[in-house]
Every structure is written in C-alpha cells, then in structure tokens.
Amino acid sequence: MSRIGVVTFPGSLDDRDAQRAIRLSGAEPVALWHDDADLHGVDAVVLPGGFSYGDYLRCGAIARFSPAMMSIVDAANAGLPVLGICNGFQILCEAHLLPGALTRNGHLHFRNRDQWLRVEQTDTAWTNAYQPGAEILIPVKNGEGCYVADPATLEELETTGRVVFRYVRGNPNGSQHDIAGVRNAAGNVVGLMPHPEHAVEALTGPSTDGLGIFAAVLAHLGTAVPAASRDRR
Template sequence: MTRIGVVTFPGSLDDRDALRAVRLAGAEPVALWHDDADLHGVDAVVLPGGFSYGDYLRCGAIARFSAAMGSIVDAARAGLPVLGICNGFQILCEAHLLPGALTRNQHLHFRNRDQVLRVEHTGTAWTNGYAQGQEILIPVKNGEGCYVADPRTLDELEAEGRVVFRYVGGNPNGSQRDIAGVRNAAGNVVGLMPHPEHAIEALTGPSVDGLGMFTSVLAHLGAPAAATAGAPDGR
C-alpha cells in the first residue's frame, strides 16, 4: 500500500486531519516527527497547517531548519511528491522549494470561511484528478496567507503554468493575482493556503472537493484509491 507521511511540528493543528484524509483516500498514513530525519520510506509527504514552532520569527522560518525538512528538501528535489497546506505552504516557501512568501493578510484580520477556488493547472502530482478550470469549495483559515512575490516571479509563474489554484468570488487575504496555490517547476511540490483536508466528507463539509488532492497523488504514484474515494464533483 502507498504510504503518505504527515509531519507534526510543535504547534501543528491539522496533522490529524491530514492523516485522516490520507486514509480515506486509500493510502496508509504515516506520522512523521519534525525532529526525525528518517522519512521511513514514505511515497509522499504532507506538511499540515498550524503554527509550527509558534510562528516565531516568521511563519515557517524555524520549521525549515528541522531535521525532517532537511530530508524532505532533498527528497523533493529528487521527485518526492510534497503537499504544503497553509503553514505547510509557508514552510515550503521558507525552504525555497516554492517561490514567493506568505505575509500578513492585507486587511490585518484572520479569515475563516468556505472559499471557492479555480483549478488552474492539473499537471501536478496533487491535481491530476481535477479538470482544468474546475471550481472547488475548500475552507480557508489564515492570518498570514497573503501570497507575494516580485513582478518578474509572478510573470514567470503565470507563463510557466505554475499557478495551481486561484481564489474565485473574493480574495480572502489580498494575495497577489488572487493566487491560492503554486507548484515547483517539476510539479511534484504544491503549496496552497486553503485546507483540502477539511473538505473530504459530506458530513463535515463544506464539500468533498479536497479529497481529490489526496487521490491525485495516488494516481500519480500508480496506486489505486479507496473504493469510496474519487475525483470530487465540481462546484
């Protein structure tokens, strides 16, 4: 069975939710510890949301130096699929696996709401199960989710199809060009601010649209998804 690791840092909040999403998608969830450089043979890694190391200094700035991240950076550059969610996205940017940075929300308020996203690119390990241009409903909850980069970097991301998700129907944090998520050049590393692990079951909602990210990586790895899982319906 495909094994997907979820890293727990001091201050992680959504690691249990991510482990559950991995299991519901049809993979074996593997708990990874921030201070352990051994990735225990996992086939992919999820960096969950939260406040790693209390978000001291800058969000993700301390986590990038953890033992686990040292191994993840090397493995990602060798092709390991890595998904960074919210704080995980911040960590990926701090570790220079993704360009840009996440700064204080432009309106200076924490935002927690259900958010429509448009899938801009499906050629990644984490989005191949969606349709190009599909709109999905995913919760967003952040205080420092404003994606910024210099104009040249933004233009390169657009030209190379590296903007993976874009906010639709309102921008919750002021991110430049309504960017909600980006990928690396190879497409194995994806980061986004919204929380797909909170949109995997109809009971807890607001949709099951987030499950597609976890089933997508199984398809990328050539593994079957759970019988009850599948590509989410568009919204």
C-alpha cells in the first residue's frame, strides 16, 4: 500500500480532510510535521489548505522555510509526487517548485463556493485518472487565490501544457487566463486552489470528482486500488 504524507503547519485547516481523502482512495495517510525534516519514506506528499504560520508576510512565505519543506523541495526535484492545495499551492510557488504567485482575489472578497474546473492536462502524477477536457465540480475557498505571472511565464505555461486546471463557468478570484492549477515541467508537482479533498464523498458533496486526483497518484505509483475495494474501506 502506498504511503502518502500530509504536512501539518501551524494554521493548517484541511490536513485531516486530506488524510481522509487519501484513505478513501486506498492509500495510507502519514502525518508529517512541519518542523520535522524526516519524510518517513512516504511515496508522495500533500500540502493541505489553511493559513500556514498565520499567512504572515505572504501566504506560504514562512512555510517554505520549514524543515519539512526543505526536504520536500529536494525530494520533489528528484521526482517525488507533490500536491499543493490552496495554501499548499501558495507554498509551492513560494518555494519555487511552481512558477507564478497567488495574490489577493481581484474583487477583494473571500470566495467560498462550488466551482467547475476543466482538466487541461492528464499527463501528470495527479491527473492521469481524468479524461482530457473533463469538467469537475470542486469547492473553492480562498481570499488570496488570484494566480498571476509575468507575460513570458504565462506564455510558457500555455505553450508547454503546464496549465493543469482552468476555471470554467465563472472565475472566482480573477486568476489570469482562468488558471486554477499548474504543474512543474516533470509533471510530478501540481498545485491548485480549489479543494479536491472536499469532493470525495456523495454525502458531503458537491461531488466525488476530487477523488480522481488521489486515485491518480496511486496509478502513477503503480498501486491503484479497484473501486470495489475502496468502497469497502
């Protein structure tokens, strides 16, 4: 069984939700502490949503210097699958594992709603379970989720297929090019603002579309669990 680490920073809110999503996908969640550089041999890592270190300075700006992140940067550069969700996406950008930055929502309001996304790329460790162009419904909740980058970076992301998720049926935060998530060149590191861990069970909804992200990394690792087996967990 694959072991997927979830890092808890001071101010993390969605670490337990991410652990549950991992468990539902058929993997073993492993709690990782921000102040511990030991990744305990995990096969992949999730950086969850929340307000790491109280969002002081900038969202994710302090978390990127944590001992755990120092190890994650090295491991990601060596091929470890890493997923950043919301604040985790901000941390990945601050750590320069992903390009661009997340700034204050264009309308200057916190936005919490169910949001449609289009899956633009399915050749990553975290999206191979989807069909290209699939539209999925996933909650979004952020105040600083507006993705920005300089024109050259945006052009590179578009021309090299590194925009992984795009907002459709409305842009909740003013992100440039309607970008909801991007990947690194190798495809093992993905960040997105919406919360797939909140869309893994029909009971809590709004869909189970987010489960595919966690199932995808198991397929990437070669340890995918059949749906019938997941249902019995």
